[in-house]
Amino acid sequence: xxxxxxxxxxAVESREQRQEKILAGVIASVYRxxxxxxxxxxxxxxxxxxxxxxxxxxxxxxxxxxxxxxESLARLRxxxxxxxxxxxxxxxxxxxxxxxxxxxxxxxxWGAAGVLFFAPEQPLQQLLVVAVILxxxxxxxxxxxxxxxxxxxxxPLALLPLIVRMLLQHDPAYYTAAAVVFAVFGFTTFLAxxxxxxxxxxxxxxxxxxxxxxxLMAEKKIAEDARRAAETATRSKTQFFAAASxxxxxxLQAIGIYVSxxxxxxxxxxxxxxxxxxxxxxxxxxxxxxxxxxxxxESGAIQPRIQQVLLDDVFRSLEQEFMPQAxxxxxxxxxxxxxxxxxxxxxxxxxxxRNLLANAIKYTKKGGVLLAARRRGGLVSIGVxxxxxxxxxxxxDRIFEEFYRGSTSRGxxxxxxxxxxxxxxxxxxxxxxxxxxxxRPGTGSVFRVEVPLSTVPRRHERSxxxxxxSAIQExxxxxxxxxxxxxxILNSLTKLLASWGADIISATSFNASLMKxxxxxxxxxxxVADQNLGNPISGVEAVFRIxxxxxxxxxxxxxxxxxxxxxVAEFQRVxxxxxxxxxHLAHAIAASRVEEPVVLQxxxxxxxxNKTLVDILSRSSPKPVSVFxxxxxxxxxxxxxxxx
Numbered sequence: 001x002x003x004x005x006x007x008x009x010x011a012v013e014s015r016e017q018r019q020e021k022i023l024a025g026v027i028a029s030v031y032r033x034x035x036x037x038x039x040x041x042x043x044x045x046x047x048x049x050x051x052x053x054x055x056x057x058x059x060x061x062x063x064x065x066x067x068x069x070x071e072s073l074a075r076l077r078x079x080x081x082x083x084x085x086x087x088x089x090x091x092x093x094x095x096x097x098x099x100x101x102x103x104x105x106x107x108x109x110w111g112a113a114g115v116l117f118f119a120p121e122q123p124l125q126q127l128l129v130v131a132v133i134l135x136x137x138x139x140x141x142x143x144x145x146x147x148x149x150x151x152x153x154x155x156p157l158a159l160l161p162l163i164v165r166m167l168l169q170h171d172p173a174y175y176t177a178a179a180v181v182f183a184v185f186g187f188t189t190f191l192a193x194x195x196x197x198x199x200x201x202x203x204x205x206x207x208x209x210x211x212x213x214x215x216l217m218a219e220k221k222i223a224e225d226a227r228r229a230a231e232t233a234t235r236s237k238t239q240f241f242a243a244a245s246x247x248x249x250x251x252l253q254a255i256g257i258y259v260s261x262x263x264x265x266x267x268x269x270x271x272x273x274x275x276x277x278x279x280x281x282x283x284x285x286x287x288x289x290x291x292x293x294x295x296x297x298e299s300g301a302i303q304p305r306i307q308q309v310l311l312d313d314v315f316r317s318l319e320q321e322f323m324p325q326a327x328x329x330x331x332x333x334x335x336x337x338x339x340x341x342x343x344x345x346x347x348x349x350x351x352x353x354r355n356l357l358a359n360a361i362k363y364t365k366k367g368g369v370l371l372a373a374r375r376r377g378g379l380v381s382i383g384v385x386x387x388x389x390x391x392x393x394x395x396x397d398r399i400f401e402e403f404y405r406g407s408t409s410r411g412x413x414x415x416x417x418x419x420x421x422x423x424x425x426x427x428x429x430x431x432x433x434x435x436x437x438x439x440r441p442g443t444g445s446v447f448r449v450e451v452p453l454s455t456v457p458r459r460h461e462r463s464x465x466x467x468x469x470s471a472i473q474e475x476x477x478x479x480x481x482x483x484x485x486x487x488x489i490l491n492s493l494t495k496l497l498a499s500w501g502a503d504i505i506s507a508t509s510f511n512a513s514l515m516k517x518x519x520x521x522x523x524x525x526x527x528v529a530d531q532n533l534g535n536p537i538s539g540v541e542a543v544f545r546i547x548x549x550x551x552x553x554x555x556x557x558x559x560x561x562x563x564x565x566x567x568v569a570e571f572q573r574v575x576x577x578x579x580x581x582x583x584h585l586a587h588a589i590a591a592s593r594v595e596e597p598v599v600l601q602x603x604x605x606x607x608x609x610n611k612t613l614v615d616i617l618s619r620s621s622p623k624p625v626s627v628f629x630x631x632x633x634x635x636x637x638x639x640x641x642x643x644x
Contacts, residue, residue: 034075045065045068049065068109074102075102111162114129130177138188141191163178252602254486257495282605304430309341309346312338317350322361332369334370340454352424352427357371367388371384380452381451388445391441476501479504480527482506483507493559522551525554525555527546544578555616561602568597
């Protein structure tokens with residue numbers, strides 16, 4: 001059997017096996033009807049005996065009636081044995097043969113009645129005999145028609161003797177009656193055969209439906225298990241990247257701050273070297289951020305943010321990143337700027353082009369690589385050309401599969417794991433950017449990404465380097481509290497803020513030493529804190545305790561790897577807890593509600609941090625008025641417990 005049933009397992013059965021199972025269902029339906037059929041036969045036999053008792057040989061009547069009782073009892077016993085044994089497929093043929101034998105016995109008894117009790121001299125009784133025999137025959141139609149061998153064992157034996165007995169009368173009237181009964185016999189046979197086929201199809205459909213339902217339930221269970229496993233894997237992956245996010249961002253933040261300090265002090269021939277180092281650190285930070293965003297994108301956690309992208313900026317960044325790699329291999333990397341603006345997600349598009357360029361340089365041994373863009377109507381075709389070994393045509397569909405490496409790349413050292421092009425294809429699908437590949441083995445390959453041309457006026461931006469140099473502003477005379485559990489980041493951040501003229505009170509956590517220093521210097525202009533401080537007191541909790549110590553809602557910048565929404569939610573939760581514990585602080589807490597923290601994600605650039613601090617400090621009052629009532633001083637009886 002072929003078609004959609006194949007995938008549900010029905011086609012794996014042989015035709016004989018399926019017939020056996022369907023026959024088992026048919027025989028089971030037959031034996032379920034035995035009690036009703038026995039009742040009908042006994043009622044018909046009693047009616048016949050009652051009519052003939054006075055006119056026929058009572059010994060013959062009793063013998064025939066005893067035969068009917070024995071046949072009925074045999075049917076009941078066989079039906080009971082069938083129900084006890086169960087409808088085992090292996091034994092179904094034996095139960096079918098038993099039923100055929102019982103049908104033949106019943107047919108012979110009723111056929112004998114037609115011969116033994118035929119009385120031409122008593123037309124009324126004769127009519128009743130014919131009526132009873134025909135009635136029992138029609139009444140047993142549904143019982144025997146279900147199984148054709150039983151039908152053809154019962155029906156001829158029940159009616160043909162009566163027809164023969166009529167023909168032996170050699171009377172035209174009986175010839176007519178015989179013809180009528182024979183016509184009834186033919187019609188009954190035809191009707192019974194159609195009824196049997198319909199019953200067989202019904203049982204077959206029920207069986208196939210049961211198989212389908214069982215298979216669907218099994219497949220549903222498998223799908224549910226797979227879905228749960230995928231959800232578990234996705235949660236584990238998300239948790240892993242959340243932890244990796246924090247661990248990767250911490251050292252990158254420290255490196256960025258140290259490079260900023262070095263850039264401020266570098267002079268003479270060191271300036272170009274420091275500038276290159278700063279650009280490399282910025283690229284590394286962006287790469288880490290993109291990797292984390294890609295992981296969330298693949299799990300469906302984020303969606304692309306489409307905006308206007310200046311291709312020249314993208315090309316400039318890629319040229320700075322890949323020019324040293326190409327030069328180290330003796331390749332010529334050419335980048336043709338086009339002055340076009342497109343609509344895309346800059347991070348995801350950069351990830352696509354970075355992977356394509358990395359592959360082109362990796363697998364090209366001589367010649368060069370070209371990155372260019374060309375306008376084609378409302379689209380911009382961004383292409384990466386190389387003079388590498390090319391791709392075999394039969395591999396074009398497989399190069400985007402995970403962990404697949406083409407035959408031209410298998411001899412390469414450090415050839416990667418075959419995930420780059422898979423990620424490229426996935427990102428292009430999410431962005432809705434068609435990806436086209438053309439290749440000629442031995443000559444090279446071209447990967448083209450079709451991107452919509454931006455329809456809004458092109459924006460003009462200053463270069464990032466210029467912004468970095470011009471955006472830093474001094475913040476002299478400002479007192480800042482800095483909380484960071486990583487001592488390396490704390491030291492670098494303290495030096496950076498001090499270089500801007502700020503007075504710094506730093507600590508790795510909210511501890512007794514910090515409380516002592518805050519007690520001496522009650523005035524604080526701003527708090528810079530990490531959320532994860534490595535002890536039970538989180539950054540948000542520390543912010544509220546510092547505010548209580550200084551007596552005012554000090555502005556806060558949370559410099560952390562934790563997601564911003566989580567930080568704000570934690571801030572609101574701690575605020576509600578404090579209000580529940582200290583109702584007399586309701587006025588102060590209500591006033592501080594508007595002072596929710598500004599969240600900066602690690603790693604951030606010194607320019608971004610400086611701009612954030614300057615904006616906040618410019619909005620804060622130079623002489624803040626305390627909103628805490630005199631009795632709203634922080635509770636100190638359990639201070640040591642809270643600090644420990």
